[in-house]
Amino acid sequence: MAKIKRSLSARQRIKARYGVVFVLPAFLLATVFMIYPLFASLYLSLTKYNFAFDTKPQFIGIENYVKAFNDSAFIDSIGVTAVYSILYFVLVMLGGLILALMLFYAKGKTSVFRTAYFLPIVIPLSLSSFIFNWILQKNYGLLNYFLADILGAGHLTREWLSTNPWAMISIVVVSVWATVGFETILFLNGLQALPEDMLEAGIVDGATGFRTLFSIILPNLRETFAVTGIWAILQALKVYIVPSLVTWGGPGTATTVMYMYVYRQSFTYLEMGYGAALGFIMSILIMVLSLLNMRISKKV
Structure with missing residues (x-):
């Protein structure tokens, strides 16, 4: 009985590994096209960055959000x-x-x-x-x-x-x-x-x-x-x-x-x-x- 349980658990581990392999491409796509852009945009929203005049984003905290609610x-x-x-x-x-x-x-x-x-x-x-x-x-x-x-x-x-x-x-x-x-x-x-x-x-x-x-x-x-x-x-x-x-x-x-x-x-x-x-x-x-x-x- 113990051998059967060990073999089943080994088989399940193999299936789990295959599952990870199959899920990995979707996870990478989600990371590249969704998760990373989301956090990058969140960081960008906390910076002062004019694409034409600023060489790199300058962190200013929540000033953009304060500005938004004061922007008529x-x-x-x-x-x-x-x-x-x-x-x-x-x-x-x-x-x-x-x-x-x-x-x-x-x-x-x-x-x-x-x-x-x-x-x-x-x-x-x-x-x-x-x-x-x-x-x-x-x-x-x-x-x-x-x-x-x-x-x-x-x-x-x-x-x-x-x-x-x-x-x-x-x-x-x-x-x-x-x-x-x-x-x-x-x-x-x-x-x-x-x-x-x-x-x-x-x-x-x-x-x-x-x-x-x-x-x-x-x-x-x-x-x-x-x-x-x-x-x-x-x-x-x-x-x-x-x-x-x-x-x-x-x-x-x-x-x-x-x-x-x-x-x-x-x-x-x-x-x-x-x-x-x-x-x-x-x-x-x-x-x-x-x-x-x-x-x-x-x-x-």
Whole structure:
């Protein structure tokens, strides 16, 4: 018996060694491309380092973080991001849920509609942003042309990209259009995973229409709401391409979101240390909001 135990333990040790060999490449990749850059960025955030003028980083402790919370432009970008995030979160969640419910209850083939909803995600976001920038132009944009020359409603034309609140509304609409299809697919998967007998039992008990929706369907989509909510929060807080290419952050700084401000500090003004600190602040904010969304989804 002792020999068997010794042989088994030896065999297990051999398997463990093979396991280490197989895991080692992934660990090295994670170290090189994730762990090392993370700690290097953390150190950089504690230094004063302008890539153009400084020969090497100068350690200054938490001064960059103190500077960030005294930087009115950065605080303004947080406010802009908050407004954008709230509008985007509400619209993309509602839009995805409504479209998913329509597909779920639709009779017949819905593959064409699923493809149509998902198609904007396949199109590169930079290309979509350039197209919408052209559509929303004041003088030669397609939207104003359609309103004024086709519908004869010239009084409805606007400077969509250079006035408030239309600039903010424009980037929110473009972002929702580009991503609502993914939310739709996630919600539809959650709906299709619901047990049919549960829905049938609700109908037998007299639950129809909105009562079925609010009493049976939505309460059983908590996990789906958690996943879609976290995804929507991440998309909202790390938005960059749409405001950069559609409104260029304007008018003024009205659509300059956090990500744009961090990018400008890091790669336009080459303040690498300050930009790294801003990036860590933004990452912490994203983590806190994601955890808060998970906590709320569990309690609802």
